[in-house]
Amino acid sequence: xxxxxxxxxxxxxxxxxxxxxxxxxxxxxxxxxxxxxxxxxxxxxxxxxxxxxxxxxxxxxxxxxxxxxxxxxxxxxxxxxxxxxxxxxxxxxxxxxxxxxxxxxxxxxxxxxxxxxxxxxxxxxxxxxxxxxxxxxxxxxxxxxxxxxxxxxxxxxxxxxxxxxxxxxxxxxxxxxxxxxxxxxxxxxxxxxxxxxxxxxxxxxxxxxxxxxxxxxxxxxxxxxxxxxxxxxxxxxxxxxxxxxxxx
Amino acid sequence: xxxxxxxxxxxxxxxxxxxxxxxxxxxxxxxxxxxxxxxxxxxxxxxxxxxxxxxxxxxxxxxxxxxxxxxxxxxxxxxxxxxxxxxxxxxxxxxxxxxxxxxxxxxxxxxxxxxxxxxxxxxxxxxxxxxxxxxxxxxxxxxxxxxxxxxxxxxxxxxxxxxxxxxxxxxxxxxxxxxxxxxxxxxxxxxxxxxxxxxxxxxxxxxxxxxxxxxxxxxxxxxxxxxxxxxxxxxxxxxxxxxxxxxxxxxx
Numbered sequence: 465x466x467x468x469x470x471x472x473x474x475x476x477x478x479x480x481x482x483x484x485x486x487x488x489x490x491x492x493x494x495x496x497x498x499x500x501x502x503x504x505x506x507x508x509x510x511x512x513x514x515x516x517x518x519x520x521x522x523x524x525x526x527x528x529x530x531x532x533x534x535x536x537x538x539x540x541x542x543x544x545x546x547x548x549x550x551x552x553x554x555x556x557x558x559x560x561x562x563x564x565x566x567x568x569x570x571x572x573x574x575x576x577x578x579x580x581x582x583x584x585x586x587x588x589x590x591x592x593x594x595x596x597x598x599x600x601x602x603x604x605x606x607x608x609x610x611x612x613x614x615x616x617x618x619x620x621x622x623x624x625x626x627x628x629x630x631x632x633x634x635x636x637x638x639x640x641x642x643x644x645x646x647x648x649x650x651x652x653x654x655x656x657x658x659x660x661x662x663x664x665x666x667x668x669x670x671x672x673x674x675x676x677x678x679x680x681x682x683x684x685x686x687x688x689x690x691x692x693x694x695x696x697x698x699x700x701x702x703x704x705x706x707x708x709x710x711x712x
Numbered sequence: 713x714x715x716x717x718x719x720x721x722x723x724x725x726x727x728x729x730x731x732x733x734x735x736x737x738x739x740x741x742x743x744x745x746x747x748x749x750x751x752x753x754x755x756x757x758x759x760x761x762x763x764x765x766x767x768x769x770x771x772x773x774x775x776x777x778x779x780x781x782x783x784x785x786x787x788x789x790x791x792x793x794x795x796x797x798x799x800x801x802x803x804x805x806x807x808x809x810x811x812x813x814x815x816x817x818x819x820x821x822x823x824x825x826x827x828x829x830x831x832x833x834x835x836x837x838x839x840x841x842x843x844x845x846x847x848x849x850x851x852x853x854x855x856x857x858x859x860x861x862x863x864x865x866x867x868x869x870x871x872x873x874x875x876x877x878x879x880x881x882x883x884x885x886x887x888x889x890x891x892x893x894x895x896x897x898x899x900x901x902x903x904x905x906x907x908x909x910x911x912x913x914x915x916x917x918x919x920x921x922x923x924x925x926x927x928x929x930x931x932x933x934x935x936x937x938x939x940x941x942x943x944x945x946x947x948x949x950x951x952x953x954x955x956x957x958x959x960x961x962x963x964x
Contacts, residue, residue: 566876587872587876588872619868620868621868622866622867622868646867646868646869649869669877672847672848672878674847674848674850675850678846678847678850678851678852679847679876681852681853682846682847682852682853682858682875682876683875683876685852685853685855685858685875686858686861686862686871686872686875686876687868688855688862698855699852701854701855701856703852704852704853704854705790705791705854707850707851707852708790708851708852709786709787709790711849711850711851712779712782712783712786712790
């Protein structure tokens with residue numbers, strides 16, 4: 465479900481197929497192994513890189529596989545299945561928040577619930593303007609947010625009224641509105657144009673040749689609560705001191 | 713390395729010389745001495761409210777840590793520099809009067825922390841960038857200093873562009889995005905605007921200790937990281953009681 469390719473210094477992760485790209489255990493495992501592959505390639509050849517995450521079809525991702533959770537048979541078994549997905553996805557957010565390179569989400573379709581979280585776990589988000597909404601559906605379905613979802617939203621959506629509309633109003637944001645309210649960075653015509661824009665941005669960012677480890681450390685220092693919520697511990701001052709000295 | 717003068721109710725601290733005003737313990741100690749003088753003169757004065765403006769001569773407000781100085785003794789000097797900056801920022805955050813940075817030239821890296829540790833920032837509009845160069849140089853930022861960024865740049869996109877994109881932000885953009893309060897054309901004009909702002913704030917005749925206490929409460933996380941203790945609940949209550957007895961009943 466997650467296909468990884470590399471175009472020079474840009475890694476492109478594509479959520480393949482025409483469906484809703486629901487996140488179940490297999491999909492999440494596939495995503496994690498792609499991110500691990502990226503990490504090992506850059507460890508072998510340090511330099512400036514960037515990641516673009518995009519999707520085929522009408523959906524970026526519509527969130528967790530609730531149909532699979534509901535098929536468990538009993539309400540408590542269903543709850544357990546959903547909890548397992550919540551627990552499995554948490555390290556994905558951690559992987560992205562600690563990835564040693566800039567990350568760009570090309571939101572090429574609807575992004576809801578965990579799909580919305582996947583998008584905002586990236587440093588930059590560009591979105592197609594011709595269709596698709598960003599939507600936290602949980603309130604409409606009657607599901608509470610996992611703590612780390614809330615921490616991530618608080619980190620990336622600072623405006624309190626926007627945050628309220630996202631979480632307490634279950635508002636469906638068009639790309640234009642998402643841009644106006646600071647949820648995405650820019651809006652582009654079609655899915656193809658959105659991916660092009662993301663690739664251009666990623667190429668530029670990769671060309672800055674940043675030290676990936678330092679980039680990740682600065683990112684974690686910029687968003688410490690979100691990082692703590694997904695179990696990431698920031699490097700201590702002693703470690704940072706050593707890096708500082710090595711760069712002098 | 714720096715001069716201190718008084719213009720009306722405003723203390724004007726100027727980083728002298730046309731160099732980059734790199735922050736090493738020598739310059740930072742000079743700044744701290746000046747701040748100590750401001751504190752003691754203000755305490756002795758019966759003039760009422762005061763304010764501090766920090767400005768700089770030349771093309772640079774400050775271009776950050778003195779890496780060349782640190783390189784000469786890499787096992788000791790980086791720690792000394794960071795500690796000296798911590799103490800300077802702690803002095804600014806506990807200063808018993810409003811503080812305004814007049815960013816009259818380029819400000820980058822650790823210089824940005826110095827500027828943002830003031831209550832207000834006026835930046836020269838016609839030249840100079842606000843630039844967190846750390847990502848470009850590959851230098852990590854210790855959490856105590858990063859907390860200044862987090863406190864003063866709450867918008868996630870701006871924070872990202874400044875810290876993770878190494879954006880060279882012009883004064884106009886810095887003003888639009890809430891990094892600085894005002895962009896003013898001309899170095900002299902920027903300083904004058906900062907002093908005028910200082911006069912206005914000083915004229916409010918605020919109790920300096922109460923001002924400092926409120927500031928420390930507002931920036932609790934930063935102060936904690938810099939080792940500044942907040943006033944305890946008891947101390948705050950005692951201060952409030954003392955203030956109440958001083959107020960004419962019509963004001964309450």
